[in-house]
Amino acid sequence: MSEEQVIPPAARLLRDFVNTYEPQVDEESLTAPDRLRDWFAERGLLPPDARLRSADLAAAVTVREGLRAVLLGHAGHPAEPAALRRLDGVLAGVPVRMAFTVDGHRLVAARDRALDHALAALLDAVRQCGEEQSWARLKACARDTCRWAYYDASRNQARRWCSMAGCGNYVKMRRAYAARAGRERKAAGGTPAEPKGAAGR
Ligand SMILES: [Zn+2]
Incomplete structure (x- = not known):
């Protein structure tokens, strides 16, 4: 529902x-x-x-x-x-x-x-x-x-974003991106660009 x-x-x-x-x-x-x-x-x-x-x-x-x-x-x-x-x-x-x-x-x-x-x-x-x-x-x-x-109508009341399809994915993607960028920075010493296609709720 x-x-x-x-x-x-x-x-x-x-x-x-x-x-x-x-x-x-x-x-x-x-x-x-x-x-x-x-x-x-x-x-x-x-x-x-x-x-x-x-x-x-x-x-x-x-x-x-x-x-x-x-x-x-x-x-x-x-x-x-x-x-x-x-x-x-x-x-x-x-x-x-x-x-x-x-x-x-x-x-x-x-x-x-x-x-x-x-x-x-x-x-x-x-x-x-x-x-x-x-x-x-x-x-x-x-x-x-x-x-x-x-x-948050979910059974375990653990939702942290307004919609998992929008913000949840965005936040997860950004975290994954930050982690990856961190690894790449360590490897190359460069500054990462912003992630693309991340708009919307
Ligand atoms: Zn949101």
Whole structure:
């Protein structure tokens, strides 16, 4: 089954949020506060007329890149401490509380501010992933130019790249190339060229 068929909704929300920026092609979806609002409104997490400011967008992007660092950690790479500190810094200013209803419980914003509602929805998704045991399956691709978030549905949860056919092969090829180039350098003392045909995820 494909990733789309097996990924639980909470994990999908977080994956899709992290993927609003695609480092490989430097493509940013959240280019304005209204775009950020629309992203959450489309998912029923903010009213369509909610007002967000530039500072809110900056905070959301910081949270997104912090989450990307965490997901990279899930893929077996050390998360960048500075990204985690920035994430912590933003979340320190966002009060959330647990709300209990007849349907269950969830984390909600403790203040009525659009950004707080949006970030509380993300934090509640983290909570839900933890309860569903899908949190550790949510990862970011270990290829340094990719960093795409994906859901690892494999039995042993050992996937480290967004797709073995793309990044996995690329990373392996580059390692093999580096090893070979190293051997050749030792033999000849030359500087190797970049590997060819290595683009794509
Ligand atoms: Zn990748």
